[in-house]
Amino acid sequence: MTWRPPYHSSKFRHVYGKPANKENCYDxxxxxxxxxxxxxxxxxxxxxxxxxxxxxxxxxxxxxxxxxxxxxxxxxxxxxxxxxxxxxxxxxxxxxxxxxxxxxxxxxxxxxxxxxxxxxxxxxxxxxxxxxxxxxxxxxxxxxxxxxxxxxxxxxxxxxxxxxxxxxxxxxxxxxxxxxxxxxxxxxxxxxxxxxxxxxxxxxxxxxxxxxxxxxxxxxxxxxxxxxxxxxxxxxxxxxxxxxxxxxxxxxxxxxxxxxxxxxxxxxxSLGVLFPFYDPDTHMLYLAGKGEGNIRYYQLTSEKPYLHFLMDFRSSLPQKGMGIMPKRGLNVSACEVFRFYKLVTIKGLIEPVSMIVPRRSDSYQDDIYPLTAGAQPAMTAQEWLNGFNKDPILVSLKPGSNNQQCITKNKSNDLCKLPDFIRRDHVAINAIQQKQEQTNTEKVHEQKRNYISNGYDLSEGPPPKTENELLQMFYRQQEEIRKLRETLAQKEVRVKQLELEIKNVRCSSIDF
The missing domain is CATH 2.130.10.10 (YVTN repeat-like/Quinoprotein amine dehydrogenase)
Structure with missing residues (x-):
C-alpha cells in the first residue's frame, strides 16, 4: 500500500491573513x-x-x-x-x-x-x-x-x-x-x-x-x-x-x-451568502461569507479530491461586501499573493486584508508569482465581434522585469571564493537565466527556431506555436531554477556548518 501524507503538501499551506492598521483603513x-x-x-x-x-x-x-x-x-x-x-x-x-x-x-x-x-x-x-x-x-x-x-x-x-x-x-x-x-x-x-x-x-x-x-x-x-x-x-x-x-x-x-x-x-x-474568489496563478480559492468576518481558503487541483483546505482568516468584523486588488497592485516584496477590501457596515469602515506567504527572504519570490494577466487587452472589440478568441497577455510581476540583468560583477567575483560544487550550480543557474531572458524577449518564430537549433526534441511533442505556450515553457524553466536554488541554498548551509566545525576544531587545538 502506498503511503500518502495526511494533508496536501503546498507552498501556500501557511498563508496567513494580515489586516491593515487603523491608519491604513478607510474610515x-x-x-x-x-x-x-x-x-x-x-x-x-x-x-x-x-x-x-x-x-x-x-x-x-x-x-x-x-x-x-x-x-x-x-x-x-x-x-x-x-x-x-x-x-x-x-x-x-x-x-x-x-x-x-x-x-x-x-x-x-x-x-x-x-x-x-x-x-x-x-x-x-x-x-x-x-x-x-x-x-x-x-x-x-x-x-x-x-x-x-x-x-x-x-x-x-x-x-x-x-x-x-x-x-x-x-x-x-x-x-x-x-x-x-x-x-x-x-x-x-x-x-x-x-x-x-x-x-x-x-x-x-x-x-x-x-x-x-x-x-x-x-x-x-x-x-x-x-x-x-x-x-x-x-x-x-x-x-x-x-x-x-x-x-x-x-x-x-x-x-x-x-x-x-x-x-x-x-x-x-449559516445563512450568509458565500463570496468565492479564485486566483488562477496560485490555484487558491477564497470563500468569504456575507455577514461574518471569516475567510476560508483552499487550494484546488485537477485531480481527486480536487479541493484541499488550507486555513482560515478569522475576524470579528463582519463584511457586507468585498473588493479585491488585481495582481499588478500587490506588494510582491512582502510576499503578498492576494488582497481583500472588506466593507464593514457597522463601523463605516473599509479594511484591507493581505494574504501573505511567510518567507524569510525579502527578495522577489519567483515560485509564488508566475506570469499573470496584465493590463493590456489581447484584442480589440471589433476582433471579438468578428468571432476571435485570444488568451490574456501575460506579464511578470518581478520589479524591473523589463530590464532584467544577469549576475553582477561583484557576485561573479564572490563565486571564485565558493567550493567547486557550489560554483558549478551557480554557473548552471546563470546559464538557465540567460536562456530564459533570450526566450522571453525574442519573437515567437525566432524562439521556435532557437529551440530547434538548440536540440529541442520534436518527438516529445509539438513545438511551441503560440506565445502563451512559450510562456508556459518559460514558467517550467523557472520552476527548475527554483529547485536548483533550493539545492544550492542547502549546500551553502552545509558549507557554513563545515566552516564552523573547522573553526571550533582550531580553537580547541589552540586552547589545548
Missing amino acids: GISITRSVQDNYFCSVNPKFIAVVTECAGGGAFYVLPISQTGKIDPHQPKVCGHKGNVLDIKWNPFDDYVIASSSEDSMVKIWEIPKHGVIKNITTSKQDLQSHSRRVGIIEWHPTARDILFSAGYDYRIIIWNLSSGESLISNPVRILDCHKDAILSMSFNTNGSHLVTSCKDKRIRIIDSHTGKVLQESNHLAHRAIKVVHLGNLKMILSAGYSKWNNRQIVLWDQDNISVPLREEELDG
Missing part, C-alpha cells in the same frame, strides 16, 4: 444598505470604488488608493443614477474607466479624472439603456477591449460595444435570452469565449459568449447555486450556494460535463 464611509448579494466594491492599483447611500438616487465613492484614514463626510461622489447602484466594476484595461448598474435599469460608464474626484461627477461618459428592469450584474470581457456584459432582472444578458457606445441589440445573437428567471451571477473562462451563469431557477448554464447558445445546463436541482466562478485553467466550474438541507455548500463541476458534480462540500448552516 467614515456610509456603505450602501442594499440587500442585493453583490460585492459593492471594486479596486484597481489607483482607486477604490465603493457604493454608498445617497438621497434621491444612487452614488458611489471613488477614492485614491492611498487616501486612507478618516474620510471627509463631504467627500465628492459619482452620482447620476435615479435608483440605488447595484454593481460597479473597473475596466481591467483602463484604470480611469468604471461601469455601474442600477435599479433604474441603466448601465453607465464613467471616466474618472487623473487627479481623482474633487467634485461630484453627475455626467457619465456613456448611458446604456436597453434593459426593462433593474440591472444587477455587470462584467467586463477578460481579454477584449471595450466589451461589457450586463445582466438584468428582465432575464436577459446584453452585450455592449463601448467603442461605438451602442447596444448590440440590432443583432439578436448579442442578447443572451436563455434564462427563465433572475440571473444571480456570471463568470468568464480565461479567454472569454464561454460564460457560466447561475440562475434563480437553480440551474447553471455554460453559454457561448459569441452566439448566445447554451452549451451545457445542469439539472442537479439539489444544489441552489448563488455564485459561480469559472476555473478556466483547471477546466472546472465552482458554484457556491445551498444544499437541499439549506446548509452552505460549494460544488465543483467538470466544464465539459456539468450533469454530475465532481465534488460537493457542505460547510455549515
Whole structure:
C-alpha cells in the first residue's frame, strides 16, 4: 500500500491573513444598505470604488488608493443614477474607466479624472439603456477591449460595444435570452469565449459568449447555486450556494460535463451568502461569507479530491461586501499573493486584508508569482465581434522585469571564493537565466527556431506555436531554477556548518 501524507503538501499551506492598521483603513464611509448579494466594491492599483447611500438616487465613492484614514463626510461622489447602484466594476484595461448598474435599469460608464474626484461627477461618459428592469450584474470581457456584459432582472444578458457606445441589440445573437428567471451571477473562462451563469431557477448554464447558445445546463436541482466562478485553467466550474438541507455548500463541476458534480462540500448552516474568489496563478480559492468576518481558503487541483483546505482568516468584523486588488497592485516584496477590501457596515469602515506567504527572504519570490494577466487587452472589440478568441497577455510581476540583468560583477567575483560544487550550480543557474531572458524577449518564430537549433526534441511533442505556450515553457524553466536554488541554498548551509566545525576544531587545538 502506498503511503500518502495526511494533508496536501503546498507552498501556500501557511498563508496567513494580515489586516491593515487603523491608519491604513478607510474610515467614515456610509456603505450602501442594499440587500442585493453583490460585492459593492471594486479596486484597481489607483482607486477604490465603493457604493454608498445617497438621497434621491444612487452614488458611489471613488477614492485614491492611498487616501486612507478618516474620510471627509463631504467627500465628492459619482452620482447620476435615479435608483440605488447595484454593481460597479473597473475596466481591467483602463484604470480611469468604471461601469455601474442600477435599479433604474441603466448601465453607465464613467471616466474618472487623473487627479481623482474633487467634485461630484453627475455626467457619465456613456448611458446604456436597453434593459426593462433593474440591472444587477455587470462584467467586463477578460481579454477584449471595450466589451461589457450586463445582466438584468428582465432575464436577459446584453452585450455592449463601448467603442461605438451602442447596444448590440440590432443583432439578436448579442442578447443572451436563455434564462427563465433572475440571473444571480456570471463568470468568464480565461479567454472569454464561454460564460457560466447561475440562475434563480437553480440551474447553471455554460453559454457561448459569441452566439448566445447554451452549451451545457445542469439539472442537479439539489444544489441552489448563488455564485459561480469559472476555473478556466483547471477546466472546472465552482458554484457556491445551498444544499437541499439549506446548509452552505460549494460544488465543483467538470466544464465539459456539468450533469454530475465532481465534488460537493457542505460547510455549515449559516445563512450568509458565500463570496468565492479564485486566483488562477496560485490555484487558491477564497470563500468569504456575507455577514461574518471569516475567510476560508483552499487550494484546488485537477485531480481527486480536487479541493484541499488550507486555513482560515478569522475576524470579528463582519463584511457586507468585498473588493479585491488585481495582481499588478500587490506588494510582491512582502510576499503578498492576494488582497481583500472588506466593507464593514457597522463601523463605516473599509479594511484591507493581505494574504501573505511567510518567507524569510525579502527578495522577489519567483515560485509564488508566475506570469499573470496584465493590463493590456489581447484584442480589440471589433476582433471579438468578428468571432476571435485570444488568451490574456501575460506579464511578470518581478520589479524591473523589463530590464532584467544577469549576475553582477561583484557576485561573479564572490563565486571564485565558493567550493567547486557550489560554483558549478551557480554557473548552471546563470546559464538557465540567460536562456530564459533570450526566450522571453525574442519573437515567437525566432524562439521556435532557437529551440530547434538548440536540440529541442520534436518527438516529445509539438513545438511551441503560440506565445502563451512559450510562456508556459518559460514558467517550467523557472520552476527548475527554483529547485536548483533550493539545492544550492542547502549546500551553502552545509558549507557554513563545515566552516564552523573547522573553526571550533582550531580553537580547541589552540586552547589545548
